[in-house]
Amino acid sequence: KQIEAILGIQADDIVQKISAISMPEDAADFIGVLPGSPALEIVRHYSGSGGRSFEISRNVHPAKRFTYSQVFHRKSPPPLT
Numbered sequence: 001k002q003i004e005a006i007l008g009i010q011a012d013d014i015v016q017k018i019s020a021i022s023m024p025e026d027a028a029d030f031i032g033v034l035p036g037s038p039a040l041e042i043v044r045h046y047s048g049s050g051g052r053s054f055e056i057s058r059n060v061h062p063a064k065r066f067t068y069s070q071v072f073h074r075k076s077p078p079p080l081t
Helices: 002-007 025-031
Strands: 013-022 038-047 053-062
Touching: 002 053
Parallel strands: none
Antiparallel strands: 013 038, 038 053
């Protein structure tokens, strides 16, 4: 919604990839962790009409400072009649 409000572009698809990596040296120095320590990288590709990418974001998090959580709810099937 922020992208749509700021850029006036609607994201039709967002592909998110989470990967285990070694902390890059430049990022490690910036956030105060050891270079090469365990980290998680999140890359998101935002695309609009026609599948054209208009934004790509990359975030790197120290492994000990990252939690990914999902909640799944089972929807009860309709009663048999």
